[in-house]
Amino acid sequence: MQQKRHTLNPLLHPVGKRIILIGYSEYGKRIGETHPNARIPDVVVERIRDRHEYDHLGYLALVSEFGIALTTIRKICSYQRRAGRVERWKRIEVTHD
DSSP: OOOOOOOOOOOSTTTTTTEEEEOOOOOOOOOOGSSTTSSSSSHHHHHHHHHHTTTTOOHHHHHHHHOOOOHHHHHHHOOOOOOOOOOOOEEEEOOOO
C-alpha cells in the first residue's frame, strides 16, 4: 500500500514566499534577532542567561561554551544588552528564489 504524500497547498504557501515576524520596542525600534545588526539569535541569548542564572556558570565558562566575547557575555547576563521587550510584531512577506 502506497503512503499518501503531504503536499503544501499553493494558495496557503506560495512557492518562493515566506512570512517573517519583526519585533519592535515601545519606541518603534527593531529589537532582538530581527534587528539588522544582531549577530546572536534569541534562543542563544536565552540559553546563555539560563546557563548563567540556573546552572551558575561563570562568564569564562560561557565564553568557552558559546564562543562569544567576554564583554558580550557579561552584558547579556547583566541585561545590559538584548534586554528589550517586544511591544508589537510586524509581518513581512519575503520572496526568495
